[in-house]
Amino acid sequence: MFVFDTLSLVFVFLILLGAVPNLFYSFGYLPHIERKAHYLVHYFAFILSMLGVVTAGNALLFLLFWELMSLTSWQLILTEAKEKSTIDAARFYFFMTHFGFVFLLLFFLIVTDGDLEAGFGAMHSVAHAFAYPTLLFFFLILGFLSKAGAVPLHVWLPYAHPAAPSPVSALMSGVMLKVAIYGMFRFLFDVLYPWPMEWGVLILVIGALSSLIGVLYALSEHDIKALLANHSIENIGIILIGFGMGMIFDALQLPLLAGFAFIAALFHTFNHMSFKSLLFMGAGSVLHETHTKNIEKYGGLMKTMPVTALTFLLASVSISALPPTNGFLSEWMIFQSMLGSHAIDNMSLKLAIPFAVFALALTGGLAIACFVKAYGITFLGLHRSANARHAKEVNAAMRTGMLLMAGVVVSLMLFAPAFISLFDRALTGLGHASVYKAIFPEGVWHMHSVGVHGGVVSPVILLAALLLITALLWFGYRALGVKERLHRTWACGYRTGARTQYSATGFAGPIRRFFNWLYRPEEHFVKETLAGHATKFDRSSYDVHVKPLFERSLYAGAAALANRISYWVYRLAHFEQTRYAAMIFNLMLLVLFSYRIFAHQFSWATFALESAVMIISIKVLIIGDKS
Amino acid sequence: MILYLLTLLLLLLVAPILMSFMKALKMWLLFKRPVSLLQGYRDFSKLLAKETLISHEASLVTRTAPFLVLSPLLVALLFLPPAAKGAYYVSFVDAFTLTGLIALSAFFLMLLGLDGASSFGGMGSSREAFIAALVEPAMVLTIFSVSLMAGDLGVGQAGVNLAHHFPKAHMASYLFAAISFFILLIAENGRIPVDNPETHLELTMVHEAMILDITGVYLAIVETAASVKFVIFASLFASLFMPFGLDLPAPAALGVFVLKLFLVAAAVALVEVNTAKLRLFKVPNLLGIAIVFAFLSLITFYVLGA
Numbered sequence: 001m002f003v004f005d006t007l008s009l010v011f012v013f014l015i016l017l018g019a020v021p022n023l024f025y026s027f028g029y030l031p032h033i034e035r036k037a038h039y040l041v042h043y044f045a046f047i048l049s050m051l052g053v054v055t056a057g058n059a060l061l062f063l064l065f066w067e068l069m070s071l072t073s074w075q076l077i078l079t080e081a082k083e084k085s086t087i088d089a090a091r092f093y094f095f096m097t098h099f100g101f102v103f104l105l106l107f108f109l110i111v112t113d114g115d116l117e118a119g120f121g122a123m124h125s126v127a128h129a130f131a132y133p134t135l136l137f138f139f140l141i142l143g144f145l146s147k148a149g150a151v152p153l154h155v156w157l158p159y160a161h162p163a164a165p166s167p168v169s170a171l172m173s174g175v176m177l178k179v180a181i182y183g184m185f186r187f188l189f190d191v192l193y194p195w196p197m198e199w200g201v202l203i204l205v206i207g208a209l210s211s212l213i214g215v216l217y218a219l220s221e222h223d224i225k226a227l228l229a230n231h232s233i234e235n236i237g238i239i240l241i242g243f244g245m246g247m248i249f250d251a252l253q254l255p256l257l258a259g260f261a262f263i264a265a266l267f268h269t270f271n272h273m274s275f276k277s278l279l280f281m282g283a284g285s286v287l288h289e290t291h292t293k294n295i296e297k298y299g300g301l302m303k304t305m306p307v308t309a310l311t312f313l314l315a316s317v318s319i320s321a322l323p324p325t326n327g328f329l330s331e332w333m334i335f336q337s338m339l340g341s342h343a344i345d346n347m348s349l350k351l352a353i354p355f356a357v358f359a360l361a362l363t364g365g366l367a368i369a370c371f372v373k374a375y376g377i378t379f380l381g382l383h384r385s386a387n388a389r390h391a392k393e394v395n396a397a398m399r400t401g402m403l404l405m406a407g408v409v410v411s412l413m414l415f416a417p418a419f420i421s422l423f424d425r426a427l428t429g430l431g432h433a434s435v436y437k438a439i440f441p442e443g444v445w446h447m448h449s450v451g452v453h454g455g456v457v458s459p460v461i462l463l464a465a466l467l468l469i470t471a472l473l474w475f476g477y478r479a480l481g482v483k484e485r486l487h488r489t490w491a492c493g494y495r496t497g498a499r500t501q502y503s504a505t506g507f508a509g510p511i512r513r514f515f516n517w518l519y520r521p522e523e524h525f526v527k528e529t530l531a532g533h534a535t536k537f538d539r540s541s542y543d544v545h546v547k548p549l550f551e552r553s554l555y556a557g558a559a560a561l562a563n564r565i566s567y568w569v570y571r572l573a574h575f576e577q578t579r580y581a582a583m584i585f586n587l588m589l590l591v592l593f594s595y596r597i598f599a600h601q602f603s604w605a606t607f608a609l610e611s612a613v614m615i616i617s618i619k620v621l622i623i624g625d626k627s
Numbered sequence: 628m629i630l631y632l633l634t635l636l637l638l639l640l641v642a643p644i645l646m647s648f649m650k651a652l653k654m655w656l657l658f659k660r661p662v663s664l665l666q667g668y669r670d671f672s673k674l675l676a677k678e679t680l681i682s683h684e685a686s687l688v689t690r691t692a693p694f695l696v697l698s699p700l701l702v703a704l705l706f707l708p709p710a711a712k713g714a715y716y717v718s719f720v721d722a723f724t725l726t727g728l729i730a731l732s733a734f735f736l737m738l739l740g741l742d743g744a745s746s747f748g749g750m751g752s753s754r755e756a757f758i759a760a761l762v763e764p765a766m767v768l769t770i771f772s773v774s775l776m777a778g779d780l781g782v783g784q785a786g787v788n789l790a791h792h793f794p795k796a797h798m799a800s801y802l803f804a805a806i807s808f809f810i811l812l813i814a815e816n817g818r819i820p821v822d823n824p825e826t827h828l829e830l831t832m833v834h835e836a837m838i839l840d841i842t843g844v845y846l847a848i849v850e851t852a853a854s855v856k857f858v859i860f861a862s863l864f865a866s867l868f869m870p871f872g873l874d875l876p877a878p879a880a881l882g883v884f885v886l887k888l889f890l891v892a893a894a895v896a897l898v899e900v901n902t903a904k905l906r907l908f909k910v911p912n913l914l915g916i917a918i919v920f921a922f923l924s925l926i927t928f929y930v931l932g933a
Binding site (some may be wrong): 299300302303306317320321322323328332335336339342347350351354357358360361362364365366368369371372373375376377379380381382445446449453454455456457458461462465466469470473474477480482483484485486487488489490491492496498500501502503506507508509510511513514 | 675678679680681682683684685686687688694695697698699701702705718719720721722723724727728730731733734737738740741742743744745746747748749750752753754756757759760761762763764766767768771774775777778779780781839840843844848907908911918922925926929930
């Protein structure tokens with residue numbers, strides 16, 4: 001019924017690490033929620049259902065808990081459904097999650113061979129007898145990656161996460177997306193195991209695209225929670241890059257490098273859980289105090305909300321993958337596994353992997369820019385609105401939640417070897433060779449790459465050196481006994497004001513302009529000039545809004561296509577009744593031919609012949625000579 | 628160990644001189660009377676004696692960020708390749724960590740720019756973020772390529788390996804990597820085609836805009852950080868792309884090393900004299916060249932083995 005192998009337990013651990021600080025935070029947040037009973041019931045059901053998903057041992061239980069997880073999180077988004085946008089976001093989420101569910105259902109219907117209570121081991125043999133394993137793989141990734149939020153199935157994240165109450169967004173982004181990663185891990189290993197290299201390449205490409213697209217849209221975002229949601233897309237992309245590298249190495253019979261890459265992916269999964277939860281909690285605290293999600297309305301919150309500001313800073317440094325934080329360690333591992341690619345014999349693959357390196361490095365650089373923007377505009381400078389001026393520190397329970405999560409972030413950095421050994425054991429449980437010894441050949445202080453000329457990093461020593469030198473500098477400064485004087489900021493002699501500060505829109509300006517071909521922003525520029533002078537004005541406002549390209553092209557396009565098809569169906573329904581028989585005949589032909597194509601040996605000749613028969617019979621019997 | 632500490636001290640001491648040297652060389656080439664090489668020290672001691680002015684609008688960040696800008700760079704200084712044979716070097720830090728440390732320093736510098744609530748600070752931070760984001764991929768790819776030729780990703784070990792086995796067989800990719808790294812050196816240190824370190828015209832500057840509101844000791848610290856960053860890049864260039872002279876006796880080796888640093892500085896100064904500062908939106912083209920060269924370096928290494 002249930003499985004409790006190491007992989008399951010690792011993810012149970014992840015959920016608990018994410019949920020326990022969240023409970024404190026949620027408890028502090030509760031007084032501000034109107035429908036408390038509704039919230040609490042779904043909140044606990046949500047956490048329990050996630051635990052259920054990662055421990056479920058057969059398809060039926062897995063699907064049950066998976067659906068429960070989707071439905072409870074959907075209800076949690078609707079906790080404070082006052083605005084129409086929240087309801088729209090919830091509807092979109094509901095649609096997307098069930099879009100994925102359909103593919104999961106198809107996957108399980110095939111691999112269980114009708115017996116939904118069979119264990120994963122039995123599924124393995126059925127999956128191997130199935131003629132089209134790539135079809136199974138596509139069902140799997142469509143099902144899980146639509147939940148995890150990988151491109152191009154990511155569009156629901158920037159809507160659903162901001163609409164939910166903050167503890168729920170922390171839980172959804174920090175933990176629920178990881179449950180989807182668990183699903184992919186579990187079924188790729190347990191059911192579809194010896195995979196061809198192409199699957200790994202596909203995952204790698206999806207990961208590289210997700211990471212770049214996520215961070216680019218995060219940069220152009222002004223809504224702090226949507227910004228963080230876009231960063232979830234980025235980080236899922238980074239996890240998938242690690243995972244894809246692992247799959248490629250595994251298919252190429254390089255078990256050491258494969259294990260290293262899988263551990264990197266798992267480590268980043270944990271790291272993303274920790275800092276993203278912390279960031280969402282921080283954003284929730286700020287939102288709670290200022291009652292707005294717009295970054296442009298914050299500013300100067302560091303003075304009044306020190307705990308929130310400092311924990312947010314820790315998480316920002318970590319998500320920007322700066323040393324010696326945990327975010328850096330996992331990204332370092334992923335880079336190292338990509339550098340291991342020069343052990344590959346396949347030349348085209350060898351030449352392609354630097355492009356993934358490029359994508360990941362560019363993502364890292366843009367993430368730094370994005371978090372300087374998010375942190376600097378939110379917490380530094382002057383208050384940009386009256387709401388920000390009245391903000392104060394949040395209550396003790398919420399502070400405890402944030403501090404506990406900060407503790408998780410720090411312990412992931414300090415005790416990285418322990419976590420890595422845990423992930424290693426999860427992999428050995430799945431029948432992989434152990435790589436722990438190769439990563440830490442000489443004690444836990446130095447982390448080695450397993451590649452041939454790989455690098456070394458030692459987080460704790462690095463941290464100690466940084467702290468020591470900073471402390472020395474600080475003591476030196478104290479010892480100098482410098483006099484300090486407070487004065488206004490010098491702004492060329494003009495008064496410094498909240499309105500003359502750099503805004504988030506302005507901060508991202510150069511990057512947005514550089515990527516204009518992707519963003520194609522809608523700009524609104526209003527200027528009230530004085531007495532007809534083009535350069536003199538007393539009020540002007542510049543507003544820019546970026547609508548995601550994927551949503552515009554792929555989703556709006558799909559909706560338009562569905563409309564067109566439904567129009568044709570409508571037209572068909574109004575034929576003379578004699579043609580209904582012809583339609584039924586054609587439908588039967590289609591079913592029989594499809595069955596033949598899928599269930600028996602596929603051959604292009606019969607496929608072409610049967611298509612021709614179909615087309616002729618449709619043309620003659622249904623469409624006739626009328627248009 | 629003594630040699631290691633000596634190198635560190637030497638690098639720290641030579642850092643301000645290098646900055647003054649570049650300035651002096653530029654002035655000399657422009658038929659101006661050059662500044663003294665000791666100008667850096669004079670500025671430093673003058674700033675130390677001043678009181679620090681802290682902005683009303685600023686928060687805790689202004690008081691702590693200068694230290695956090697300098698300390699990652701000082702840590703990075705500890706991990707550079709050795710300058711003389713037999714010198715101790717830290718072997719457990721690789722090139723990624725080094726770029727990470729430099730990025731950490733830039734992260735706090737950008738926050739410092741935003742903290743004063745001045746629009747110039749924000750402008751500087753925004754531009755720095757833009758440039759740094761595009762530098763990152765070129766940097767990683769160059770590292771990737773150099774590590775292949777040096778046979779190790781650890782910077783210390785790579786420097787030693789290159790000195791002992793000069794990659795004659797891979798000259799083409801080695802040169803491409805060197806070109807890419809030189810462009811990155813200019814971009815990361817805010818030298819002329821990318822940023823003008825001497826101007827205080829607000830519309831053109833990047834680095835100076837961020838520290839417009841920093842005074843006294845804090846300014847001394849941030850300026851030291853800038854010169855330390857240059858020394859890090861110059862000595863990386865010297866050890867990785869001019870890997871000779873390591874086998875000489877220690878004093879001579881150190882002398883050659885310092886000479887190489889001055890050579891790099893002179894090259895940068897020559898580039899600065901002969902080019903105009905690029906418009907901000909032309910900078911990506913320059914960095915694009917760096918990225919292309921880094922890719923070329925990798926591809927020639929893989930495909931031609933040259």
